[in-house]
Structures are given as structure tokens and as C-alpha cells.
Amino acid sequence: MPVKAQPVKVDLVLNEVTAVGSLIADEAVIIRPETAGRVIELPFREGQAVQKGAKLVVIDGSEYDAILAQAKAEAKTETQRYERTIDLFKNKFVSQDAVDVAKAIGRYALWVTIGLVVVIIARQWWVARRRAT
Numbered sequence: 001m002p003v004k005a006q007p008v009k010v011d012l013v014l015n016e017v018t019a020v021g022s023l024i025a026d027e028a029v030i031i032r033p034e035t036a037g038r039v040i041e042l043p044f045r046e047g048q049a050v051q052k053g054a055k056l057v058v059i060d061g062s063e064y065d066a067i068l069a070q071a072k073a074e075a076k077t078e079t080q081r082y083e084r085t086i087d088l089f090k091n092k093f094v095s096q097d098a099v100d101v102a103k104a105i106g107r108y109a110l111w112v113t114i115g116l117v118v119v120i121i122a123r124q125w126w127v128a129r130r131r132a133t
Contacts, residue, residue: 037063064120071113078102078109
């Protein structure tokens with residue numbers, strides 16, 4: 001068998017291995033909102049470093065707006081119903097009991113509306129405080 005000889009030369013030797021596989025990150029973070037809702041924006045890219053205090057998730061507030069609008073409408077309706085019951089009472093068409101019931105329902109609807117406003121404000125405050133830490 002013939003042998004081939006080559007002159008020796010200095011060159012770069014690469015130690016490379018080509019393979020198919022998957023990578024697992026050394027560190028991972030699970031991001032989840034503190035309140036329920038539909039996520040409409042993630043203002044960062046996967047793998048991007050974020051600063052402390054950065055906004056991580058934007059949640060759609062239209063559901064809260066709709067619930068609040070409904071509560072306001074119900075409170076207005078019940079207030080009008082109470083005023084109508086007062087007029088009927090003055091003309092002796094309804095009893096004092098009917099006035100009391102209308103008043104209680106109207107107050108309840110008003111307190112529900114106020115409660116929803118407080119919940120929405122508290123949610124916004126909480127979300128603002130729970131930025132990236």
C-alpha cells in the first residue's frame with residue numbers, strides 16, 4: 001500500500017461537534033398576573049433583560065369598564081324607581097313599605113357601584129405596585 005507524505009504546517013484545529021438536541025435554560029421565570037383578565041400586551045421580548053419597575057403585562061380593562069357601566073346604569077334606574085315610588089306614596093298609591101323597599105334597593109345598587117369603583121382603583125394600584133422586582 002502506497003503512503004502519501006505531506007509537509008508539516010501550523011494551522012488552527014477546531015474541536016466542533018454538530019448535534020441535534022434541545023437546550024434548557026439555567027434560569028427561568030414564570031410571569032403571571034395578580035388579577036384575572038385577558039392579556040393584551042407583553043411589552044418585552046423573550047430573553048430580553050428588564051429593569052426593576054418595568055411593566056411586564058398589560059391586562060384588558062374593558063371587562064371592568066363594562067361591569068362598572070352596568071352597575072352605574074342599575075344604580076341610576078333604582079334611584080329613578082325610588083323617586084317614582086316617593087311620588088306614588090305622596091299621592092297615596094303605594095304604601096310606606098313600598099317606599100322603604102325601593103329605598104333599600106336603591107342604596108344597595110349605589111353601594112355595589114361604589115364597591116366596584118373601589119375594587120377597580122385597588123386593582124390598578126396593585127398592578128402599578130407589582131411591577132418587575
